[in-house]
Amino acid sequence: MIKTEKLSKIFRTDEIETTALDEVSFEVKQGEFVAIMGPSGCGKSTLLNILGLLDNPSEGSYTFNEKEVATLNERQRAKLRKNNIGFVFQSFNLIDELNVRENVELPLIYLGMPASQRKKRVEEVLEKMQILHRKKHFPMQLSGGQQQRVAVARAVVANPNLILADEPTGNLDSANGEEVMNLLETLNGEGTTIIIVTHSQRDAEYAQRIVRLFDGQIITENIK
């Protein structure tokens, strides 16, 4: 499903040049659960952003569903993104002005789904995430764990093939964290490919494979 070859990302400012990713080559198959680990600044998030089509690599090749996507422009990436990828972030990233239902509905709106179908689908997902009773609440009124469940609901609502999670438990206590990881595991069980970036060995244990990054390079790949 995902394949990168000699993928590099270099950030340049006037004075300095930082290599965030250095010729990274790896592969993720459909239905896999992969965790990317490594110390701060090793390039995990950069890699995740490129995999999630939020950013382009400086060099190298990236094929997504057997299509070269490394050189797509913003508009093409946006189109591919909304049809295939769901995101979960450490800081939840819910829109404060929208309530739970409206936040989860957002990806479906951009997919152009009719309102009645949207409503049905959102309720289904909220039900599954056990947060349906809070659908009229605003993010500020929810606990961190609840917010992250809403974020996961939003990530899966459009039935993406791939979910990318950037430290999804980073802002949660362990009980809530575990709950979220269980959710992701369930989704993986249903066939969704999942890639998470994490510092936590416990979270990484949920994955079938752990990729370790250091200074922009893959140093080990452990398969469970």
Added chain:
Amino acid sequence: MFKNYIVVAIRNLFRNKLFSVINILGLAIGMAATMLITEYIIHELSYDNFHEQGDQIYRVVIQQEKGGNIDYSSIITSAVGVSIVQDFPEAVSMVRFSNPHDAYFSFNDKNYYESDITYADSTLFDILSFELLAGDPNSCLAEPRSVVLTEKVAKKIFADADPIGEIIGYNGEEHLKVTGVIADPPPNSTIQFDAIISFSTLYQMDNAYLGWDGGWNYTAFILLAKGSSPMDMQERFEDFMEKYINYKYRQHGFVLSLILQPLNEVHLYSGKDYGLEGKGRLTNLFVFSSIAIFILLIACFNFMNLSTARSVKRAKEVGIRKVSGASRNTIIRQFLGESVFLSLLALVFALILVELFQPLFNTVTGRQLHLFDQSGVIVLSIFLLMVIFTGVLAGSYPAFFMSRFQVIRVIKGNFVQQKGKPVFRNILVVIQFLISAFLIFSTLVIQSQIRFLQDKPLGFEKENIFVIPLTTDRARKGYKAFKSKIVGIPGVISCGASTGIPGRGLTKNGYMPEGLAEPIMIHVMDVDDDYLNIMEIPVIQGEGFSKESGMDTVNILINETLAKHLGWENPIGKSISRGIEMKVIGLIQDYHFASLNEDIRPLLITQIPWNGFYNLSVRLHETDTRKTMEMIQKEWDIMFPDESFEYFSLESYIEEAYRGVSGLRQIFIYFAFLAIIVACLGLLGLASYSTGQKSKEVGIRKVFGADNHSITIKLAVDFLKWVLLANIIAFPFAWWAMEVWLQNFAYSVDISILAILMTLLITLGLSLLTVIFQAFQLANSNPADVLKHE
């Protein structure tokens, strides 16, 4: 998706109340100003557009040239129009109107005073599209002594009875037959009247001169055949004028030329093209619309500034939407939609403001305007366009700015404002205050010019003078007896009669002063021997008219300007002739007999009125003038029982004459005030925003030893320097613009440096008031609170 945008927009409004209030209020003020001015412009542009053949109708203007001096007059002699139709096949028809005069009608022993009565040709309804409500358009103005009354006057005299065929008295001396009722002329008509008497009546009157070379008392409108243009007739005009008049006038150094002015240009272009006094002024139109656009711009800039300033807060939303599948275009559309929505809300408030301020605006402009009474559809569509325009203009920069945000940066929460200083925002602030400073400076100059005009000695005392128009022959003949009756009334100081009054303008005639080979045009007024005394116009050389000499037919007085013009250092004893030779017995001090916008012209005063004195001016003691006037009226009613009594105060009449200028002043004052308020609202928003932005900086400064005082000053200066820069840029433009404006006046103030200082004081003072509270609050914050958040 639309619903989702609206939901977010509304919730954003309520979450950020200060920003919402500033934005909506600012936009509403800008829109209200634009609406009022749009109304005014639509009205001004609509003048005379209701005449169906309007594009074929022309007003006759005569250009008089003598020795390089060019004058224009739309008031011409009676025969010009007739000859044009005779000599030019293109000229299908013409209609003449006499200058409106005041008179009174009587019916069933009651008098009805009317001020705008005109004589007009029976061709009126063939050419102009005034609506005849009763009577036959072909014949109603044909017979002598026929009168067509406006609906208003007919109602007044006859109530609901049918007036057609009724005989009414005219100035107590003659009778007229009512042959028609005409709809009141619409307010956007140049031609205004209360009643129209058939022009053929004039041919039966002894004292109406209807030839080519005298009696400049008529306006003529020519209907040209379809497809004809005055341009094609231009060459023949010269021969035409030679044939009728120039062969005679040329000997005296005058050359007259004929101009046909399109009817639809009469209202707005007469002043610009021919220096003719018109109610409409093209420049006012430009000035007002620029002011409206300026205020709207200031409000739009507020919106742009506050939105981009707040963009950090909304960056996250943009990021999430992009991650959820929104493209850049959808984001742009969302933000544009949001600002259009906000504009719609502002429109609602703007409509309320317009309703509230309409009466004031009408007073200032001297028009009767209402929001939806003209052409509702046009007005409405203009306003809707305005909403969309405002929304898109205000929303465009924030929309493009925010849609550019990079997802990863905003989503990770480490989005920081673009590097360096917010250049664009500062430019907008500078432009806002530049406009404000410009308007305030202009207001101050206009204000001082008007005060200058009001305080400028007129050369006579206008206080407590009341003018009684002598409209009928009987009153004019009996004025002496009446005068002797009223001088005995306590409260009356004295009274005097004259043909003209100050502020109204005087006729000009050709005179031949001693020592000159050619006649010159001199303004002339006839007075009785008391007039100059009650007006307190001093005779500075020689003597005035004396009671002993009775009606003096050979002695005249002249003003200083005429003496100077003729180079007469000692004018007493010199002669000036027109038919007979007259001797100068006195030199009077110059006084303003016309508008203050004009120089004082040469003036000659005689005692031989051609048709009697038209005005009796009475000077009263200051106390209880109303009661004194009532006593005067009693005497009038005894003496002239059939004639109605009218009077007005000279002081208010002269003030009225300057209303155009003082209206301009008021508009400037109000709108300059609005501009600075809206600009300060924006500054308030930016200041409150930067309270958040700069809290860290302030915290660190305080930790390292800065005191509250120095921080407050630093923060205030950060804002005020832009206001100061705006002033510096504005002054040369404003100064230049005001110099140009002041050239319209014969007498004007010098622009003083004080105006600059005042403008600086006002703009800086108000800005300081706006930001100081925020700055003070920020400076007094506890650094620990701020830095802990980091």
